Amino acid sequence: MNHRTLTAALVGGVLALAAGCGSQPSGIEAGPSAPTGVAPGMTLYFLDHDGNLTAQQRETGRLGTVSETVSVLLTGPGDSDVRTGIDPTPVTRTEVTVSGERMSVRVPVASTEVTAGGVDQIVCTALAGHIQAGGSTETRAGIRFTDTALEPRTCPVLG
Amino acid sequence: MSGLRGRLIVTVVFAAALGATAAAWAGVQQSTASLFEAHRRYHTEDLAGRITQAAPSAQYPPGRGSLDRLRIAAGEHSLVRYGDAASGDGVFASGAQVVPAELRQAMNAQADSEDPRVLTQRVRIDGRPWLLIGAPVMITAPDGTQAPSGIEVYAARDLTDVEEQVDGLVRGAATTTLAVLPLAVLLALLASQGVLRPVARLRETAQRLAQGDLAARTEPAGVDELARLTRTVNDMAASLQDSMESMARMEEDSRRFAADVSHELRTPLTTLTATVEVLHDILPRANSTRSADEEEARESAQLAVIETRRLVELVEDILDIARIDAGTAQPRWEETDLFEVISTCVRTRGWSDDVVITGPAAGPGGPTVMADRRRIDVTMANLIGNALTHGGAPVRVVITATSEGASVQVIDSGPGMPDDVLPHVFSRFYKADAARARTPGSGLGLAIARENALLHGGEITAANHPGGGAVFTLRLPRAPEPATGEVHQEQGE
Numbered sequence: 001m002n003h004r005t006l007t008a009a010l011v012g013g014v015l016a017l018a019a020g021c022g023s024q025p026s027g028i029e030a031g032p033s034a035p036t037g038v039a040p041g042m043t044l045y046f047l048d049h050d051g052n053l054t055a056q057q058r059e060t061g062r063l064g065t066v067s068e069t070v071s072v073l074l075t076g077p078g079d080s081d082v083r084t085g086i087d088p089t090p091v092t093r094t095e096v097t098v099s100g101e102r103m104s105v106r107v108p109v110a111s112t113e114v115t116a117g118g119v120d121q122i123v124c125t126a127l128a129g130h131i132q133a134g135g136s137t138e139t140r141a142g143i144r145f146t147d148t149a150l151e152p153r154t155c156p157v158l159g
Numbered sequence: 160m161s162g163l164r165g166r167l168i169v170t171v172v173f174a175a176a177l178g179a180t181a182a183a184w185a186g187v188q189q190s191t192a193s194l195f196e197a198h199r200r201y202h203t204e205d206l207a208g209r210i211t212q213a214a215p216s217a218q219y220p221p222g223r224g225s226l227d228r229l230r231i232a233a234g235e236h237s238l239v240r241y242g243d244a245a246s247g248d249g250v251f252a253s254g255a256q257v258v259p260a261e262l263r264q265a266m267n268a269q270a271d272s273e274d275p276r277v278l279t280q281r282v283r284i285d286g287r288p289w290l291l292i293g294a295p296v297m298i299t300a301p302d303g304t305q306a307p308s309g310i311e312v313y314a315a316r317d318l319t320d321v322e323e324q325v326d327g328l329v330r331g332a333a334t335t336t337l338a339v340l341p342l343a344v345l346l347a348l349l350a351s352q353g354v355l356r357p358v359a360r361l362r363e364t365a366q367r368l369a370q371g372d373l374a375a376r377t378e379p380a381g382v383d384e385l386a387r388l389t390r391t392v393n394d395m396a397a398s399l400q401d402s403m404e405s406m407a408r409m410e411e412d413s414r415r416f417a418a419d420v421s422h423e424l425r426t427p428l429t430t431l432t433a434t435v436e437v438l439h440d441i442l443p444r445a446n447s448t449r450s451a452d453e454e455e456a457r458e459s460a461q462l463a464v465i466e467t468r469r470l471v472e473l474v475e476d477i478l479d480i481a482r483i484d485a486g487t488a489q490p491r492w493e494e495t496d497l498f499e500v501i502s503t504c505v506r507t508r509g510w511s512d513d514v515v516i517t518g519p520a521a522g523p524g525g526p527t528v529m530a531d532r533r534r535i536d537v538t539m540a541n542l543i544g545n546a547l548t549h550g551g552a553p554v555r556v557v558i559t560a561t562s563e564g565a566s567v568q569v570i571d572s573g574p575g576m577p578d579d580v581l582p583h584v585f586s587r588f589y590k591a592d593a594a595r596a597r598t599p600g601s602g603l604g605l606a607i608a609r610e611n612a613l614l615h616g617g618e619i620t621a622a623n624h625p626g627g628g629a630v631f632t633l634r635l636p637r638a639p640e641p642a643t644g645e646v647h648q649e650q651g652e
Contacts, residue, residue: 026281028265031203034275036297037214038221038308043301055301062225063215128301134211137303158301 036134039063043132044073045124045157046082047117053124053157054082067096069129070105070122085118096126102152103130103141111145119143124155131158164355168347175343176336183332191325195281195318199290202316203277206292209233210312214296221310229296229312236289237314250284250315257284258313262293270295270307281318288318357385361392373400411485418481421474428471435463476603479537480587483610490531490614492639497526497535497558497565504536505543505556513547518558526558526565529638534611538619539567541604542631546571550629564617564637570630575623584621585609608633615639 041059048054058072074092076084086109095106105126107114114122123141131137140152213232218225221239226246230239236249238258250257262280269275277294296310360377367375376396379389439460442453482488498518505514518526539556546554550571557568576584583589588602608631612619617635624630 028262028278028280029199030269031199031277031279031292032207034269034277034295034297034305035207035210035214035312036299036305037211038217038219038296038310039215039298040219061218063219065215124301131301131303132299133215134299 037063037132039132042069042072043125043128044069044077045121045128045155046077046080046084047121048082051117053117053120053155055124055128055157056080056082063129063132065096066098066103066105066126066129066133067094070094070096070107070126073121073125074107074109085115085121087113089113098130098135098139101136101139103127103139104144104152105141106144107146109145110147111150112147114145119150120156123153124158127155127158163358164351167351167354168344171347171350172340172343175339175346179336179339183336187325187328187332190328194321194324198316198318198321199279202290202314203279203292203294206233206294206312206314207277210294210296219298219308229310233312233314236316237312240311240313241309247313250289251313255313257282257315258291258293262291266293266295266311269293270297270311275305275307284315288322290316290318292316354385357389361385361389364392364396368396368399373403414481414484417477418485421477421481424474425471425478428467428474432464432467432471435460435467439464473603476607480603480607480610483607483614488614490534490639492529493532494527495530495532495535497528497567497635500532500535501539501556501558501567504539508540508544510543510547510554513552514543514554514556516556516558518556526560528564528615528635530615530635531611534614538608538611538633539569541608542569542633545604546573546629546631549573561634564635566635567633568630569633570624571628573628575627576621576629581621581623585619 039062041057041061042064044056044058045053046056056077060072063069064072071092071094073084074086074089074094076086076088089109091108093108097104103126105122107122122143126141127139130139130141137158140154142152143150209232210229213229217229221229221241221244223244223246226239226241226244230237230246230248233239236251238245238247238251238255240246240255245254247254255263259280259282262278265278269278275295275297277292279293280291282289282291292314294312294314296308296312297305298308299305357377357380364375364377373396376393377389379386379393439457442457442460479488498516501516505511505516543554543556546569550573553572555568555570557570559566559568585605585608587606589605609619612633612635615635616639617633619634620632622630622632
């Protein structure tokens with residue numbers, strides 16, 4: 001092996017090193033799941049005449065936050081053909097906190113003012129809003145009434 | 160760079176450079192991939208999070224304001240599209256032209272797939288490296304099923320910093336690789352020392368052997384191939400030394416035998432000579448009237464005297480040459496006037512009529528050399544005797560002074576010597592003419608002349624004169640080499 005071959009090999013190696021690096025245009029690579037959260041309106045849960053949960057689309061033009069959605073739920077079904085298991089309340093301010101797969105919904109009503117169907121309404125509405133905004137379908141929601149709190153639970157009509 | 164050392168250094172350096180380059184290349188590749196992957200993951204998750212955060216408060220179907228709001232949420236250099244409407248800034252200020260068709264098609268396919276993902280592609284825009292992120296925005300139903308919303312978000316993230324980091328990595332790797340080379344040279348030098356030192360020692364030993372130092376050996380070190388080679392060379396030298404010594408012993412023995420035989424013969428021969436001469440002298444005196452028988456006896460006695468003298472001469476010659484061979488000849492060095500010695504030699508042997516001596520006159524200024532007079536006399540007698548016997552009279556002896564010392568030419572008037580005889584004239588017992596085997600002389604005359612010349616540090620050559628006749632030239636230095644004298648003295652003791 002003579003000098004010229006050696007030099008050529010060394011230079012070639014260094015060039016290959018230099019060329020192998022740097023940012024060359026790459027192919028298409030897939031990353032995390034696509035973002036979500038847009039919707040033409042909110043999904044609210046009310047009770048039909050048989051007392052079963054039924055979803056109602058409220059055309060708000062956007063999905064809104066979970067807190068907003070629950071607040072809208074508390075305002076009642078309006079003049080639509082469904083009932084609610086939650087007593088009317090003048091205050092509809094709610095507070096929603098999410099920690100991992102645990103959601104806590106604070107509502108400005110006492111547990112006595114809400115029927116069992118009404119509890120499901122709040123849980124389902126909160127979880128539906130959470131899922132539509134990209135949250136996990138495994139999330140469980142607990143309700144903190146003004147007087148007591150309910151353990152986290154799942155919505156019977158979801159998942 | 161050539162030879163074993165050069166080849167070794169080149170090989171080691173090449174291997175080191177190759178190894179270092181390969182390692183650096185692999186390391187840089189790995190680091191670069193990790194660096195880009197970390198950036199990609201961070202930016203895609205960041206973008207998906209930002210959009211998911213902002214989406215619930217965006218109108219759907221989105222108006223101009225909602226597109227702007229989503230774009231602002233996506234950060235700088237982003238584009239939000241819904242149908243024909245679009246909102247973009249930074250590199251997307253003029254729309255989605257910078258997005259490669261490849262990515263746009265992949266985005267369309269992604270929105271309709273079951274598990275839609277955020278897509279990325281690295282591109283160069285105006286020479287700058289960018290990470291293009293494409294995200295289809297989905298509508299999720301309360302039960303978790305997803306459908307495309309028709310909204311697409313593109314974002315571009317500048318990779319200049321990452322590229323600079325990669326360049327830094329490459330520079331670092333190249334520097335490391337280059338830094339390895341001097342180390343490799345050093346290592347190769349050390350390794351070559353280890354390999355070449357035994358080789359050099361072996362060469363030295365071989366040289367000493369070639370110069371005649373048969374006791375030269377190399378101490379073998381280690382158990383490698385070089386050590387085995389060294390041992391083989393030592394074995395070779397040992398067997399060479401053995402055979403040389405036994406040959407020298409045999410030669411020595413045969414010389415001593417010749418000397419001993421000659422020595423033992425001399426005493427009885429001397430007696431024999433005396434006896435034969437007495438017999439020869441007595442015969443004519445016993446009876447003056449010679450009968451045929453007496454005449455025959457007298458001739459026989461005459462022959463016996465001649466042959467006995469020859470025998471004595473032969474024995475003397477053999478003894479002389481044996482002494483020279485054995486190195487026991489001890490010349491008596493003295494200032495010698497060649498003209499005078501040669502003249503005396505010719506006169507005492509009764510050759511004055513047949514020999515013409517020419518040369519610088521005797522006395523101060525004549526060619527004088529440090530020599531042993533007796534040996535010069537013997538040498539000249541042999542040369543001139545040979546010229547008279549085998550060539551023919553008259554014989555010319557030409558003495559000349561030369562820059563080194565003196566030269567003596569003996570030119571006869573014979574027919575000259577055949578070319579095939581010339582190389583052998585100084586060989587012992589060599590007879591030029593097989594038919595004339597019985598010529599006076601021992602057959603050692605020219606050999607002794609040559610040995611004497613060599614003993615004086617001179618030489619003797621034979622040639623044919625262009626004008627006919629053989630020419631023997633004796634060249635003598637002004638003084639013998641001091642070393643020569645010393646050696647002979649040493650051996651004499």
